[in-house]
Amino acid sequence: MRLDFFIANATELSRKESKRAIGQGRVQLEGECCRQPATKVRSTANVSLDGQALSLAGERYLMLNKPPGVISATADSQQPTVLDLLPPEERHGLHIVGRLDKDTTGLLLLTTDGQWSHRITAPRSNCGKTYRATLAEPLSDRDIQELEAGVMLKDEPEPTLPATVRTVGEMTIELTLSEGRYHQVKRMLAAVGNRVISLHRIRIGDIALDGSLSPGEYRELTADEVASVQ
Numbered sequence: 001m002r003l004d005f006f007i008a009n010a011t012e013l014s015r016k017e018s019k020r021a022i023g024q025g026r027v028q029l030e031g032e033c034c035r036q037p038a039t040k041v042r043s044t045a046n047v048s049l050d051g052q053a054l055s056l057a058g059e060r061y062l063m064l065n066k067p068p069g070v071i072s073a074t075a076d077s078q079q080p081t082v083l084d085l086l087p088p089e090e091r092h093g094l095h096i097v098g099r100l101d102k103d104t105t106g107l108l109l110l111t112t113d114g115q116w117s118h119r120i121t122a123p124r125s126n127c128g129k130t131y132r133a134t135l136a137e138p139l140s141d142r143d144i145q146e147l148e149a150g151v152m153l154k155d156e157p158e159p160t161l162p163a164t165v166r167t168v169g170e171m172t173i174e175l176t177l178s179e180g181r182y183h184q185v186k187r188m189l190a191a192v193g194n195r196v197i198s199l200h201r202i203r204i205g206d207i208a209l210d211g212s213l214s215p216g217e218y219r220e221l222t223a224d225e226v227a228s229v230q
Protein backbone atom coordinates (compact mmCIF):
# COMPACT_ATOMS: atom_id res chain seq x y z
CA MET A 1 0.00 0.00 0.00
CA ARG A 2 1.03 3.65 -0.29
CA LEU A 3 2.88 5.23 2.64
CA ASP A 4 0.28 8.00 3.06
CA PHE A 5 -2.45 5.33 3.24
CA PHE A 6 -0.48 3.44 5.90
CA ILE A 7 -0.11 6.62 8.01
CA ALA A 8 -3.79 7.55 7.64
CA ASN A 9 -4.79 4.04 8.76
CA ALA A 10 -2.38 3.78 11.63
CA THR A 11 -3.01 7.26 13.11
CA GLU A 12 -5.83 9.77 13.47
CA LEU A 13 -4.42 11.87 10.61
CA SER A 14 -6.48 12.25 7.42
CA ARG A 15 -4.93 11.23 4.09
CA LYS A 16 -4.19 14.92 3.37
CA GLU A 17 -2.57 15.46 6.78
CA SER A 18 -0.60 12.24 6.31
CA LYS A 19 0.77 13.49 2.98
CA ARG A 20 1.71 16.78 4.63
CA ALA A 21 3.47 15.00 7.55
CA ILE A 22 5.44 12.90 5.04
CA GLY A 23 6.40 16.04 3.07
CA GLN A 24 7.55 17.70 6.31
CA GLY A 25 10.02 14.85 6.88
CA ARG A 26 8.23 13.59 10.02
CA VAL A 27 7.93 10.02 8.74
CA GLN A 28 10.60 7.33 8.78
CA LEU A 29 10.41 4.12 6.76
CA GLU A 30 12.73 1.30 7.90
CA GLY A 31 14.73 3.88 9.87
CA GLU A 32 15.16 6.36 6.97
CA CYS A 33 13.28 9.61 6.45
CA CYS A 34 10.87 9.17 3.51
CA ARG A 35 9.24 12.19 1.84
CA GLN A 36 7.35 10.38 -0.95
CA PRO A 37 3.66 9.72 -0.06
CA ALA A 38 3.33 7.26 -2.96
CA THR A 39 6.14 4.97 -1.72
CA LYS A 40 4.86 1.38 -1.56
CA VAL A 41 5.11 -0.29 1.86
CA ARG A 42 4.19 -3.68 3.30
CA SER A 43 1.54 -3.77 6.03
CA THR A 44 4.24 -5.01 8.46
CA ALA A 45 6.75 -2.28 7.45
CA ASN A 46 8.67 -0.42 10.14
CA VAL A 47 7.07 3.03 9.89
CA SER A 48 7.26 5.79 12.48
CA LEU A 49 5.80 9.28 12.78
CA ASP A 50 7.68 11.82 14.91
CA GLY A 51 9.76 8.92 16.22
CA GLN A 52 6.71 6.90 17.36
CA ALA A 53 6.44 3.39 15.84
CA LEU A 54 3.11 2.80 14.06
CA SER A 55 1.16 -0.36 13.32
CA LEU A 56 -1.90 -0.92 11.18
CA ALA A 57 -5.46 -1.81 12.14
CA GLY A 58 -5.13 0.00 15.42
CA GLU A 59 -3.74 -3.11 17.11
CA ARG A 60 -1.31 -2.32 19.89
CA TYR A 61 1.76 -4.23 21.03
CA LEU A 62 3.75 -3.34 24.15
CA MET A 63 6.67 -4.79 26.08
CA LEU A 64 6.86 -4.18 29.81
CA ASN A 65 9.73 -4.83 32.21
CA LYS A 66 7.65 -6.44 34.96
CA PRO A 67 8.80 -5.59 38.48
CA PRO A 68 8.33 -8.05 41.35
CA GLY A 69 5.17 -7.79 43.46
CA VAL A 70 2.61 -7.13 40.72
CA ILE A 71 0.36 -9.83 39.34
CA SER A 72 -0.07 -10.77 35.67
CA ALA A 73 -3.76 -9.92 35.49
CA THR A 74 -5.68 -7.08 33.90
CA ALA A 75 -7.74 -6.33 37.02
CA ASP A 76 -7.72 -7.38 40.67
CA SER A 77 -9.55 -5.91 43.64
CA GLN A 78 -6.77 -6.76 46.14
CA GLN A 79 -3.37 -6.63 44.44
CA PRO A 80 -1.61 -4.31 41.98
CA THR A 81 -1.63 -5.64 38.41
CA VAL A 82 0.69 -5.06 35.49
CA LEU A 83 -2.00 -2.92 33.82
CA ASP A 84 -1.85 -0.54 36.80
CA LEU A 85 1.69 0.30 35.61
CA LEU A 86 0.27 1.84 32.40
CA PRO A 87 -1.47 5.21 32.17
CA PRO A 88 -5.28 4.70 32.05
CA GLU A 89 -5.55 5.82 28.41
CA GLU A 90 -3.09 3.05 27.35
CA ARG A 91 -4.91 0.16 29.05
CA HIS A 92 -7.98 -0.24 26.88
CA GLY A 93 -8.36 -3.65 25.20
CA LEU A 94 -4.92 -4.99 26.18
CA HIS A 95 -4.40 -8.57 27.30
CA ILE A 96 -1.30 -10.32 28.63
CA VAL A 97 0.68 -12.68 26.38
CA GLY A 98 1.96 -15.42 28.72
CA ARG A 99 1.77 -14.67 32.42
CA LEU A 100 4.63 -14.39 34.89
CA ASP A 101 4.40 -15.26 38.58
CA LYS A 102 4.07 -12.38 41.03
CA ASP A 103 7.73 -12.66 42.06
CA THR A 104 9.05 -13.19 38.49
CA THR A 105 10.45 -10.14 36.71
CA GLY A 106 11.26 -9.18 33.14
CA LEU A 107 9.73 -9.36 29.69
CA LEU A 108 5.95 -9.28 29.54
CA LEU A 109 4.12 -8.66 26.27
CA LEU A 110 0.72 -6.98 26.11
CA THR A 111 -1.42 -6.62 23.00
CA THR A 112 -4.90 -6.06 21.66
CA ASP A 113 -4.26 -8.62 18.88
CA GLY A 114 -5.60 -12.02 19.89
CA GLN A 115 -4.31 -13.87 16.81
CA TRP A 116 -0.80 -12.55 17.38
CA SER A 117 -0.75 -13.58 21.04
CA HIS A 118 -2.12 -17.01 20.15
CA ARG A 119 0.86 -17.57 17.85
CA ILE A 120 3.13 -17.04 20.88
CA THR A 121 1.18 -18.99 23.49
CA ALA A 122 -0.32 -21.87 21.47
CA PRO A 123 0.94 -25.25 22.82
CA ARG A 124 2.46 -26.12 19.45
CA SER A 125 4.02 -22.70 18.87
CA ASN A 126 7.71 -22.79 18.18
CA CYS A 127 8.30 -19.60 20.06
CA GLY A 128 11.02 -20.11 22.69
CA LYS A 129 10.83 -18.27 26.01
CA THR A 130 14.14 -17.66 27.78
CA TYR A 131 14.40 -17.21 31.53
CA ARG A 132 17.42 -16.27 33.59
CA ALA A 133 17.21 -18.19 36.86
CA THR A 134 19.31 -17.85 39.98
CA LEU A 135 19.40 -21.17 41.81
CA ALA A 136 19.91 -22.36 45.37
CA GLU A 137 22.51 -24.96 44.30
CA PRO A 138 24.87 -25.37 41.35
CA LEU A 139 23.59 -27.71 38.61
CA SER A 140 25.47 -30.90 37.77
CA ASP A 141 26.02 -31.98 34.16
CA ARG A 142 23.49 -34.70 34.76
CA ASP A 143 20.87 -32.14 35.97
CA ILE A 144 21.47 -30.13 32.81
CA GLN A 145 21.05 -33.21 30.60
CA GLU A 146 17.80 -34.09 32.37
CA LEU A 147 16.41 -30.56 32.11
CA GLU A 148 17.28 -30.47 28.41
CA ALA A 149 15.86 -33.91 27.63
CA GLY A 150 12.62 -33.39 29.61
CA VAL A 151 11.67 -34.02 33.24
CA MET A 152 8.49 -35.34 34.83
CA LEU A 153 6.64 -32.63 36.76
CA LYS A 154 4.61 -33.45 39.84
CA ASP A 155 1.01 -34.44 38.95
CA GLU A 156 1.60 -34.31 35.19
CA PRO A 157 1.48 -37.33 32.87
CA GLU A 158 3.90 -36.10 30.18
CA PRO A 159 7.55 -35.05 30.54
CA THR A 160 8.50 -31.49 29.62
CA LEU A 161 9.47 -30.85 26.00
CA PRO A 162 13.16 -30.56 25.08
CA ALA A 163 14.68 -27.34 26.46
CA THR A 164 18.10 -25.70 26.37
CA VAL A 165 20.22 -24.69 29.35
CA ARG A 166 23.05 -22.16 29.14
CA THR A 167 25.24 -21.82 32.19
CA VAL A 168 25.86 -18.15 32.98
CA GLY A 169 27.45 -18.41 36.43
CA GLU A 170 27.87 -20.97 39.19
CA MET A 171 24.28 -20.53 40.34
CA THR A 172 22.79 -18.80 37.29
CA ILE A 173 21.40 -20.37 34.14
CA GLU A 174 19.41 -19.32 31.10
CA LEU A 175 16.70 -21.83 30.35
CA THR A 176 14.82 -21.72 27.04
CA LEU A 177 11.45 -23.47 26.90
CA SER A 178 9.09 -24.02 24.01
CA GLU A 179 6.01 -24.52 26.17
CA GLY A 180 4.46 -22.69 29.09
CA ARG A 181 3.13 -24.89 31.87
CA TYR A 182 2.09 -23.56 35.27
CA HIS A 183 5.19 -22.47 37.28
CA GLN A 184 7.19 -24.46 34.75
CA VAL A 185 10.70 -23.21 35.47
CA LYS A 186 10.35 -23.52 39.24
CA ARG A 187 8.84 -26.99 38.93
CA MET A 188 11.52 -28.17 36.47
CA LEU A 189 14.26 -27.11 38.85
CA ALA A 190 12.41 -28.75 41.75
CA ALA A 191 12.29 -31.94 39.66
CA VAL A 192 16.12 -32.07 39.68
CA GLY A 193 16.29 -31.31 43.42
CA ASN A 194 17.09 -27.62 43.11
CA ARG A 195 15.21 -24.39 43.88
CA VAL A 196 14.75 -21.12 42.00
CA ILE A 197 15.75 -18.09 44.07
CA SER A 198 14.90 -15.50 41.42
CA LEU A 199 13.49 -15.64 37.91
CA HIS A 200 13.66 -13.07 35.13
CA ARG A 201 12.34 -13.51 31.56
CA ILE A 202 14.73 -12.05 29.00
CA ARG A 203 13.35 -13.17 25.62
CA ILE A 204 10.23 -14.39 23.83
CA GLY A 205 11.03 -15.68 20.33
CA ASP A 206 13.06 -12.94 18.64
CA ILE A 207 11.82 -10.26 21.03
CA ALA A 208 14.42 -9.46 23.71
CA LEU A 209 13.72 -7.38 26.80
CA ASP A 210 14.91 -3.85 26.03
CA GLY A 211 17.79 -3.17 28.43
CA SER A 212 16.87 0.53 28.57
CA LEU A 213 13.55 -0.24 30.31
CA SER A 214 13.74 0.05 34.10
CA PRO A 215 11.45 -2.21 36.13
CA GLY A 216 7.88 -0.98 35.63
CA GLU A 217 8.64 0.80 32.33
CA TYR A 218 7.16 -0.15 28.98
CA ARG A 219 7.43 0.73 25.31
CA GLU A 220 5.65 -0.01 22.02
CA LEU A 221 7.12 -2.90 20.04
CA THR A 222 8.76 -1.94 16.77
CA ALA A 223 7.12 -3.10 13.57
CA ASP A 224 10.01 -5.57 13.11
CA GLU A 225 9.40 -7.06 16.56
CA VAL A 226 5.69 -7.43 15.82
CA ALA A 227 6.43 -9.03 12.43
CA SER A 228 8.97 -11.45 13.94
CA VAL A 229 6.10 -13.51 15.41
CA GLN A 230 5.04 -15.79 12.54
Ligand code: URA
Nearest residue numbers: 101104183184185186
Ligand atom coordinates in the same frame (compact mmCIF):
# COMPACT_ATOMS: atom_id res chain seq x y z
N1 URA B 1 8.07 -20.42 35.11
C1 URA B 1 7.84 -20.14 36.41
O1 URA B 1 8.04 -20.99 37.27
N2 URA B 1 7.39 -18.93 36.74
C2 URA B 1 7.18 -17.94 35.82
O2 URA B 1 6.78 -16.83 36.19
C3 URA B 1 7.42 -18.24 34.48
C4 URA B 1 7.87 -19.49 34.15
